[in-house]
Amino acid sequence: MTLTLTPFIQLDxxxxxxxxxxxxxxxxxxVFKQTFGDAPADPERPMPDSLKGRVAHSVLKVGDAELFVADSETESSERPGSLVCVCISTADVARSQRLFESLSRGGRVDMPLQPxxxxxxxxxxxxxxGVVFQIFTKRD
Known part of the structure; x- marks a missing residue:
């Protein structure tokens, strides 16, 4: 089973x-870049115009490694500069769930694992x- 750890830099x-x-x-x-405005519209959570141009996700190829860079979804006084977190990519939801539950013990769920x-x-x-982990399950 493949497991990949990728540094993820979030900026404001x-x-x-x-x-x-x-x-x-x-x-x-x-190799990939998407803005928040490129995401499908969610009528229950309308997106402010100020967010649409921000980078929701990008993948940079650096040698043989990848680096993820994105903007935070909202301006935050908690993160005035940047946040570096680790993105863990798995091939199946069950493994993602196990990792998510293990990492959340004694910690804090910032966004529940969900489709x-x-x-x-x-x-x-x-x-x-205090280390932030994003758990990402790849599509088949």
């Missing part, structure tokens, strides 16, 4: 600038040491 409105910087500084290649438009099982948890 500066992701686009950071991506351009990493393209030069790290010779990174952008989303981009994953059959995605969630965010902060472990008891």
């Amino acid at each position: 409105g500066k992701a686009e600038e950071a991506i351009r910087f990493y393209e030069q500084a790290l010779e990174a290649e952008v 989303t438009y981009f994953s059959p099982g995605f969630g965010v948890v902060t472990d008891k040491f």
